[in-house]
Amino acid sequence: MVLWNRSYNPKESKTVKQLIKKLTNLDVRYESFEGSLLKNPKSLTKSDGTPYLVYTPFWNNFLKQNQEKILSSPTVLPPLPKNYEHHNTSVENLKILGKNSWYKKFHEFWTPGEKEALRKVSDFLKHKVGQYQSLRDLPHKDGTSCLSPHLHFGEIHPQRILSLVEKNHGPIAKIKDPSIIQFCKEILWREFSYHLLQFFPHTTDLSLKEKFSSFPWRKNKTYFLAWTKGQTGYPIVDAGMRQLWQTGWMHNRVRMISASFLIKHLNVPWQEGAKWFWQTLLDADLASNTQGWQWTAGCGADAAPFFRIFNPITQGQKFDPEGNYARLWCPELSKLPSRWIYSPWLAPSEVLIKAGIKLGENYPKAIVDHKTAREKALENYKSM
Ligand SMILES: Cc1cc2nc3c(=O)[nH]c(=O)nc-3n(C[C@H](O)[C@H](O)[C@H](O)COP(=O)(O)OP(=O)(O)OC[C@H]3O[C@@H](n4cnc5c(N)ncnc54)[C@H](O)[C@@H]3O)c2cc1C
Structure with a gap:
């Protein structure tokens, strides 16, 4: 029997279809599970069966659904077959660690595994969730859960997180505390991203709003390189890009600011930035990354309008x-x-x-002037 957790990456689902065909031909039993999401991403739709393009009604519909129950771990497992060969190797032997420098400091920032994920969630729910609303946007505060890599690698299931919230505060639909509700809503943004990816698989490469296909974005190697290295001369962007490079993670507020800077101030296509995040984020997730970039560019579902351009100076301040x-x-x-x-x-x-x-020597001069870049971005938007 073959068991697996479902994947909603459009490219992987092709492989799964081929696998199912082979297993059926070989008469091998198989079963798949919702290993990383609360619900099948196509199961929450509008009453006419069409997908949501706005988050709040998606969330409201979720609140009306019955929540799945978390099953306790089995107390007994059947023994492994006698002819089972166990292969054990170290991460180093697999040679999967790329050229990124962050993994050298990996253990300073991250402890992988279910045990750590459970420790983190219980610590967050005990000590931090009450202040989530007021601290979640402050990148110098430890105000968010940092659960994204653990969720990404399947070390904790979102249902377990929500069950722990419900254990302390009762059914989510009845919780009044805005901080706790905000945290649950963020968990559901992840589901919303998968919902969008399932209904619009082409959005990994193309803007959801078709009119953006004529946006005059230009690839610019010099700008792109300066951005990736945290050398734009705008400290909030540079700090974020260096946090990403050194730790494999970046604070959500700074993800929005640095993504916006690349797309709107440097006029580089959002797809280039999404690729960089995909290569460097520890929590790199096709659905959330695609949605995050399209949201910032203004070309996705429920997106920030393009003309609302983050000012990298005042955002930092x-x-x-x-x-x-x-x-x-x-x-x-x-x-x-x-x-x-x-x-x-x-x-x-x-x-x-x-x-x-010494500006231009030990810290770069600003790569573009904010006001001029903003005006150019708005001009480009109008020309679209
Ligand atoms: C340009 C851009 C790219 C992004 N790329 C990714 C990505 O590749 N992988 C990823 O997991 N998140 C991505 N995000 C969403 C968000 O930045 C991270 O999920 C969040 O910063 C993770 O930190 P945390 O676990 O402390 O979040 P918390 O604030 O503690 O939130 C709890 C959980 O909710 C989910 N969540 C929170 N915000 C979002 C969001 N906006 N969209 C989807 N899920 C969310 C995450 O699973 C997160 O772990 C991106 C956002 C932007 C703007």
């Missing part, structure tokens, strides 16, 4: 007023006073000298 996040990931700025940390080019020269910063 608003969500990290002391500049602690910038100082952590861009240490060359560590002595710059908070007032200038998100716009070093505006700092008086004596302040820069005192902080040991």
Whole structure:
């Protein structure tokens, strides 16, 4: 008998179809399971069977459904067949670790496995979820769960997370605490992403809103490279891109700001950024990544409108007023006073000298001027 967890990656589902055909021909029994999602992504639809394109009604429909129950672990397992050969090898032997530098520091940031995932969720629900609403947008605070890699690798099931929430707070539909509801809603954004990917599999490569196929984005190697290396001269973007490179993870608020900067300020197609995130994120997930990039570009479902362009200076000042996040990931700025940390080019020269910063030498000059880039982006949008 062959057992597997269902995959909703459109490319993998082709392989699964071939596998099923082979197993059927060989008369081998098989069974698949909802190993990583709450529901089959096509099971929650509008009453006429069409997909949701807006998140809130998707969430409301979810609240009306009966929740699955978490089964307890089996106490006894049948023994392995006598002729079963057990293969054991180390991660190093598999040679799957790529060229990225982050894995060298991997264990400083991550402990893989179910045990750690369960520890993290219980710690988060006990000590942090109550402040989730107020802290979740602050990249220098430990305000989110950091469960995304554990969810991605199937080390914890979203149903277990929601069951633990319900154990403490009762049925989700009746919870009033805005922080706890917000956290549950984020878990459901992941489901919404899979819902969109299932109904619109082409969106991994193409914008959901067709009119964006004529957007005059241009591939620009110099800009793209500066962005990937965290060398754009905009500290909030650079800090995020360096956090990604060194840890394999980036805070959600900064994912939005740095993605927006690539698409709107540097005019690089969103697909290029999505590919980079796909290669470098530990939680790289085809559905959530596609949805995150399309949302930011304004071309996806329930997306932020294109013309609402994040200002990388004020976003930094608003969500990290002391500049602690910038100082952590861009240490060359560590002595710059908070007032200038998100716009070093505006700092008086004596302040820069005192902080040991030579713009263009030990920290880059801003790669584009915010105001000019914004105007150009809006012009491009109108020309579409
Ligand atoms: C451009 C861009 C790319 C992204 N790429 C990915 C990706 O490849 N993989 C990924 O898991 N998430 C992605 N996200 C969503 C989000 O940034 C991460 O899920 C979140 O930062 C993970 O941190 P956390 O576990 O502390 O989240 P928490 O805030 O603690 O949220 C709990 C869980 O809810 C889910 N979740 C939260 N926000 C979102 C969201 N916006 N969309 C979908 N699910 C969400 C995640 O599974 C997360 O672990 C992306 C967002 C953007 C803007």
